[in-house]
Amino acid sequence: MAIGFPRELLRQPNEERIAYFEAYTIAHPKLKEAMKQTVRFIGHRRAKASCITVFGPTGVGKTTLLQKVEQVLIQEALQDLQTDRGCIPVVMVEATAPESGNFNWKDFFTRSLATLEEPLIDQKIHYGTRGIYRNKEGQLVIESSVASAKLRFALENALKHRHPLAFLIDEAQHIQKMASGRRLQDNMDCIKSIANLTRIPHVLVGTYELLTMRNLSGQLSRRNQDIHFSRYRADCKEDVEAFLNILLTFQRHLPLQEEPDLLSQWEYLYERCLGCIGILKEWLNRAFSDALEEEAATLTYKHLQQRALSITQCKKILQEIEEGEKALQETAEDCNKLRDRLKLNQGEPTEPDASEKDTGKANPSPPKKRKVRRVGSPNPKRRKVGGQDSA
Known part of the structure; x- marks a missing residue:
């Protein structure tokens, strides 16, 4: 198989090899x-x-x-x-x-x-x-x-x-x-x-x-x-294929004498990184460092196992992931409720009722006009007739 790292790295100190892989990122x-x-x-x-x-x-x-x-x-x-x-x-x-x-x-x-x-x-x-x-x-x-x-x-x-x-x-x-x-x-x-x-x-x-x-x-x-920015899901074929390609790329860039076989361990790797590439990369960084310290020819399942997240840790992270993903879900029911509140599901728009036209706010009755009297005109009232003393 073709290696992805400069072969002269194999002659460099462990620190150089660790620094190379830690700095390596994949544009997945x-x-x-x-x-x-x-x-x-x-x-x-x-x-x-x-x-x-x-x-x-x-x-x-x-x-x-x-x-x-x-x-x-x-x-x-x-x-x-x-x-x-x-x-x-x-x-x-x-x-x-x-x-x-x-x-x-x-x-x-x-x-x-x-x-x-x-x-x-x-x-x-x-x-x-x-x-x-x-x-x-x-x-x-x-x-x-x-x-x-x-x-x-x-x-x-x-x-x-x-x-x-x-x-x-x-x-x-x-x-x-x-x-x-x-x-x-x-x-x-x-x-x-x-x-x-x-x-x-x-x-x-x-x-x-x-x-x-x-x-x-x-x-x-x-x-x-x-x-x-979502994780890779195991129930999506496209995501699984992408995850496998990521593993293949990582294993080819691990500067070891023998290329490790990460693909054969893909389910275990997915299980403990939950489809999150950042977790996977940090995990591989630590396991790779252990392999170099032991002067191992390649990265083994043992190295991966001793640096993996515990099941309890994975459960906690997965719970947070599932809660976040659920909060982002928009179901057909949610859409219908929104449309109901906007009155989009009631059919064609209708004309207002006749009663609304007569008494509604859209066509209010005009205000009554106030009668204006001329200056000097007395107020209308009943006048007394007869029986009054002359002034």
Whole structure:
């Protein structure tokens, strides 16, 4: 069989071989489709999708997706970089999990500003906020006393100055770590507001927990574009074939003396990665490292078994996947209920009843006109006749 790695790697130290395989990624069908959609939605600024939400199972490969999208956007911006030296083509930040309670916006704004501050760019930013400046070495300094609102204002200025093609937020489900639903909507309103003010699409990438955030309000739903980065399913023939091709590609790129036979173990591999290529790749990375440490000629079932997720772990991940997939299902019954509420299932539109025409709001009776008297005319009343003393 043809190998996919440079043969000279077999003469390199184990660290070199491990680094090669860890860096190797596959542009598999579901990754390519999600990347294609994300780049297309970012490019369609006139469509006013200020926020793009990419969600999928944990370990499906979302971080790899972001890296691929970043590469494409940088490539697209190369021509503009020749004339605009202050431009940063894309900004990518990870939304870190809060230590306790609510999401830390101050930390998020600080990390975002640091990402936007490229030291090699001569065109520096004036942030317009006291407490954010450069020291004598030209390094960005953000004083701890700067309030969150001022950090946000500085971030908006930086985004307008650097005008990236997109603002990518990894692990975006952490933004919803709030004590109440009201605060959760405030968080999404904040993201939407920054995206609208800067006119830069914000791409939120995370697990199915993001589904809670996307439907908080009608306005948020209208401004949002969804992308489902799904796993490979064992009940879909096309998905199984793609999964087998992925295994074949991986086994040909493992720099070992003998090519391992992953295809013969495909059901076990699928069982413990649940069709998620990110989980599969991390699993193979660890098993490959063990094989090299043992100076084994190839990767065996034993190496795979000792690095596999436990059944309990798989059950927990699968439960989250099934809940997310169920939340995305739109049945014929759901469609009919929507059509019923919109009065689309009642047949041809009808004319209003005659009673509605007579008394309805569409044709109200005209108001009675008020009679106007001439000035000096007495009010109409009965006058007494006779029996009165003359003045």
